Amino acid sequence: xxxxxxxxxxxxxxxxxxxxxxxxxxxxxxxIRKVAAGVYDILPLGLRALRKVENIVREEMNRAGALExxxxxxxxxxxxxxxxxxxxxxxxxxxxxxRHEREFCLGPTHEEVITDMVRREVRSxxxxxxxxxxxxxxxxxxxxxxxxxxxxREFIMKDAYSFHAAEDDADRxxxxxxxxxxxIFERCGLDFKAVEAETGAIGGRFSHEFMVLAxxxxxxxxxxxxxxxxxxxxxxxxxxxxxxxxxxxxxMLPLKKVGTPDVKSVEEVSSFLKVSPDKLxxxxxxxxxxxxxxxxxxxxFELNEAKLKRHLGCEWLVLAEEDTVRRVTGAPVGxxxxxxxxxxxxxxxxxxxxxxxxxxxxxGDHHYINVNPERDFKVSAFADLRMAVDGDSCPRCGGxxxxxxxxxxxxxxxxxxxxxxxxxxxxxxxxxxxxxMIMGCYGIxxxxxxxxxxxxxxxxxxxxxxxxxxxxxxxxxPVNCKKADIMETAERIYAELVDRGIETIIDDRxxxxxxxxxxxxxxxVPWRITVGSKIKEGKVELKRRDSAEAELVETDRVPxxxxxxxxxxxxxx
RNA sequence: CGGGGCGUGGCGCAGUCUGGUAGCGCACCUGAAUGGGGUUCAGGUGGCCGGAGGUUCGAAUCCUCUCGCCCCGACCA
Numbered sequence: 001x002x003x004x005x006x007x008x009x010x011x012x013x014x015x016x017x018x019x020x021x022x023x024x025x026x027x028x029x030x031x032i033r034k035v036a037a038g039v040y041d042i043l044p045l046g047l048r049a050l051r052k053v054e055n056i057v058r059e060e061m062n063r064a065g066a067l068e069x070x071x072x073x074x075x076x077x078x079x080x081x082x083x084x085x086x087x088x089x090x091x092x093x094x095x096x097x098x099r100h101e102r103e104f105c106l107g108p109t110h111e112e113v114i115t116d117m118v119r120r121e122v123r124s125x126x127x128x129x130x131x132x133x134x135x136x137x138x139x140x141x142x143x144x145x146x147x148x149x150x151x152x153r154e155f156i157m158k159d160a161y162s163f164h165a166a167e168d169d170a171d172r173x174x175x176x177x178x179x180x181x182x183x184i185f186e187r188c189g190l191d192f193k194a195v196e197a198e199t200g201a202i203g204g205r206f207s208h209e210f211m212v213l214a215x216x217x218x219x220x221x222x223x224x225x226x227x228x229x230x231x232x233x234x235x236x237x238x239x240x241x242x243x244x245x246x247x248x249x250x251x252m253l254p255l256k257k258v259g260t261p262d263v264k265s266v267e268e269v270s271s272f273l274k275v276s277p278d279k280l281x282x283x284x285x286x287x288x289x290x291x292x293x294x295x296x297x298x299x300x301f302e303l304n305e306a307k308l309k310r311h312l313g314c315e316w317l318v319l320a321e322e323d324t325v326r327r328v329t330g331a332p333v334g335x336x337x338x339x340x341x342x343x344x345x346x347x348x349x350x351x352x353x354x355x356x357x358x359x360x361x362x363x364g365d366h367h368y369i370n371v372n373p374e375r376d377f378k379v380s381a382f383a384d385l386r387m388a389v390d391g392d393s394c395p396r397c398g399g400x401x402x403x404x405x406x407x408x409x410x411x412x413x414x415x416x417x418x419x420x421x422x423x424x425x426x427x428x429x430x431x432x433x434x435x436x437m438i439m440g441c442y443g444i445x446x447x448x449x450x451x452x453x454x455x456x457x458x459x460x461x462x463x464x465x466x467x468x469x470x471x472x473x474x475x476x477x478p479v480n481c482k483k484a485d486i487m488e489t490a491e492r493i494y495a496e497l498v499d500r501g502i503e504t505i506i507d508d509r510x511x512x513x514x515x516x517x518x519x520x521x522x523x524x525v526p527w528r529i530t531v532g533s534k535i536k537e538g539k540v541e542l543k544r545r546d547s548a549e550a551e552l553v554e555t556d557r558v559p560x561x562x563x564x565x566x567x568x569x570x571x572x573x
Numbered sequence: 574c575g576g577g578g579c580g581u582g583g584c585g586c587a588g589u590c591u592g593g594u595a596g597c598g599c600a601c602c603u604g605a606a607u608g609g610g611g612u613u614c615a616g617g618u619g620g621c622c623g624g625a626g627g628u629u630c631g632a633a634u635c636c637u638c639u640c641g642c643c644c645c646g647a648c649c650a
Contacts, residue, residue, distance in 0.1 A: 009583090011585095012600080014584080019644085091648095144644095144646095445650095483608090512609085512611080514611055514612075515611050517609075518611050
């Protein structure tokens with residue numbers, strides 16, 4: 001491509017609202033432009049990178065035995081009502097009516113559509129297993145879209161769904177997809193980690209997320225350096241306190257009520273009463289579809305709502321409103337405690353180790369001190385309910401765990417029969433008996449993968465594309481377009497590279513060299529050929545974007561040399 | 574949805590407090606010089622200041638309403 005005929009408009013300054021590196025660089029390099037909150041134009045340069053990732057995904061999915069399909073973006077409400085998610089999914093699901101007042105939604109994910117497709121086609125176990133995927137635009141009306149392609153409302157996603165006659169076959173495919181994802185992200189040149197994850201509203205039994213390691217990531221990963229256990233913070237298990245292992249000299253003191261005027265938060269209480277936060281018992285009232293529940297967690301920890309939800313086995317749960325707290329505890333928010341409460345109480349394991357703790361007295365401006373679990377109040381269960389923290393012991397090996405940040409680029413789920421049962425996706429097994437299919441589902445955020453690649457591969461001058469996903473592979477930079485000999489050489493190399501099928505930009509703009517160097521660095525094309533004064537010796541400069549040094553190469557050798565090197569870097573292991 | 578902030582040429586901003594009819598940098602166009610890391614000089618195009626209403630002789634500026642956007646939080650395959 002000739003730069004002079006391109007649609008690349010680089011920026012020196014970026015819109016003030018672009019916060020993260022990948023968003024800034026994609027704007028500056030002219031890859032994307034914002035149309036509305038979380039909705040973007042993908043410009044030619046950006047689309048090329050996106051397509052590269054798509055193609056890698058497509059190649060690997062096909063190789064893994066999956067079949068590509070294309071499902072509609074606009075989905076009739078009936079399908080979502082059938083699965084039960086029409087009422088559960090919330091405002092992220094963009095709903096609307098057509099001219100006949102029929103209800104539709106824009107597909108945020110396609111379990112319903114694919115299940116409907118498969119149930120209409122499949123009758124027999126002989127037609128299974130199946131793995132169908134698509135690469136398509138999704139729409140989710142995110143509460144707060146941000147970070148460019150990282151969290152848009154409209155985005156390109158590869159979603160795959162597998163259908164099986166037996167559990168072990170579903171497990172086999174889960175592993176197959178896990179391995180495929182590993183290959184995909186390796187080919188994209190990413191430093192990533194597969195971690196155990198929550199299943200969220202998609203449902204299902206267990207899952208892994210593929211996280212690209214980056215400080216700007218929105219997710220927190222917990223990782224054990226010793227045994228390799230790693231999980232999303234939402235999911236990360238915490239080891240049960242072994243009370244017997246932590247003998248305490250402390251003697252239980254008599255329960256006492258003390259005045260704590262207007263002292264509510266953990267920090268306030270702990271500084272007012274001069275006790276450390278790990279002596280406090282935080283009392284949180286939740287409303288759930290199964291009624292109100294109180295959850296206890298030690299003052300220095302945070303409650304993990306995903307764990308609470310799982311423990312209670314409820315559909316939804318939300319921190320109670322002020323009125324509810326007042327009704328349940330008889331006190332304003334900030335003075336709740338477990339003593340004397342008439343509703344179900346569940347407590348984090350950490351509570352078991354509290355001796356002479358502090359809780360609210362269920363009375364305004366009062367707390368209890370010397371509170372001892374079991375002696376002063378009963379709980380219906382102790383469970384793992386808290387967020388893991390840096391330095392926690394690993395639930396598997398007891399080693400020390402650390403926290404780091406990641407960007408979720410892929411997610412594999414084992415769904416089980418959640419959708420097939422709700423939507424009656426059945427088949428006849430080899431004994432002629434009707435059974436529900438077992439399902440798995442597997443997603444990759446294509447745009448997010450591109451953004452993540454930039455987060456991981458850039459410097460102060462711009463993007464540094466890994467070769468497999470670079471929008472162009474070679475950038476020819478004639479230092480002065482007014483010099484006929486320079487342009488002749490540049491054009492000759494360009495023609496030769498194009499002939500060899502190498503994706504090349506020739507910067508034929510009548511700009512000063514500095515402008516071109518800066519744009520070349522910003523665009524991040526992996527190989528740069530600088531055509532300048534060295535042509536007098538029959539040579540040009542060859543430089544990799546990620547290296548500081550350039551090498552002088554004889555002009556005639558350049559195309560062949562580059563072809564070999566690029567082929568080497570694209571080689572699939 | 575709660576808290577905070579912002580809407581002025583394509584982008585980054587000043588002007589708003591203290592009303593007088595819009596300015597700077599980048600980008601873009603023309604010309605000249607320059608030609609290996611965002612060069613220089615000269616000239617130029619483009620904005621009824623998010624929208625509506627009000628106050629006023631006069632509103633980007635003051636008042637009311639409204640729309641949009643951003644940040645933090647809650648939320649999130």
